Each structure stands twice: as C-alpha cells, then as structure tokens.
Amino acid sequence: MESKTSIGRVRGLGSARHGAHHWWRQRLTAGGNLLLMVWFVASIARLPGYERQDVVNWLSSPWAALPMALLILNVFYHFRLGLQVVIEDYQHEESRFVMMVLLNLFVVAAGATAIFSILKIAFGAAA
Secondary structure: OOOOOHHHHHOOOOOHHHHHHHHHHHHHHHHHHHHHHHHHHHHHHOOOOOOHHHHHHHHHOHHHHHHHHHHHHHHHHHHHHHHHHHHHHHOOHHHHHHHHHHHHHHHHHHHHHHHHHHHHHHOOOOO
C-alpha cells in the first residue's frame, strides 16, 4: 500500500508538458505570418502592374522567391497546428488518427505544390 497523496500520484502526468510547446509554436508562426504577410502586401502594392509577366518578373527575383517560400511554409505549418487542436478536441478516438493522417497529407501536398510553383517561376521554367 502506497502512502502517496492524490497529487503525488498524478504529478508529471497529463498534457501539461506538451500543451505549452504547441501553444508556443502557434504564437511563433502567427508572428512570422504577420511579418511575412506585411512584406507580401507591401511587395504586391509596389508592383508596376498586375499583369502575369510583372508578377513572374517579381517572383523570379531571389529577394521575392525566398520570402514567398518562407511564407508558404509558415502559413501551412500554422494551419496544421490550428487544425490539429480542432481535431484533438472534437474528433472521437476512433477517427482522430485518420483525420490527423489526412491533415498531414493535405498540408504536405498543398505546401509542396505551392513551393514547386514558386521554384518553377524562380528558376525561369514558367515562360
């Protein structure tokens, strides 16, 4: 028979150790999204025109392609973190694993497609 108190038996258990890390990542990606979206809106506003060739010329520059790729990565990671919380909170145990796998597949596929498109334009294949 153990003589531990109730609090002694549960100390160190539960989600408190992982929740703060997830919360911190959400806040960091939100800050990154804010900075990168300000850059994006300012860059788009400074374009000489909004024709396709103007946008391709702008995105062909490494000074535009790199922050745009960072924006895509950050937005999709933030999206994944947010939907992970929704799935964990509102999905039943039986479907939670499947929903998380589908979420991860969607985020990777959509993010890879966006990065591929940026790289294709940046390296001049989209003429």
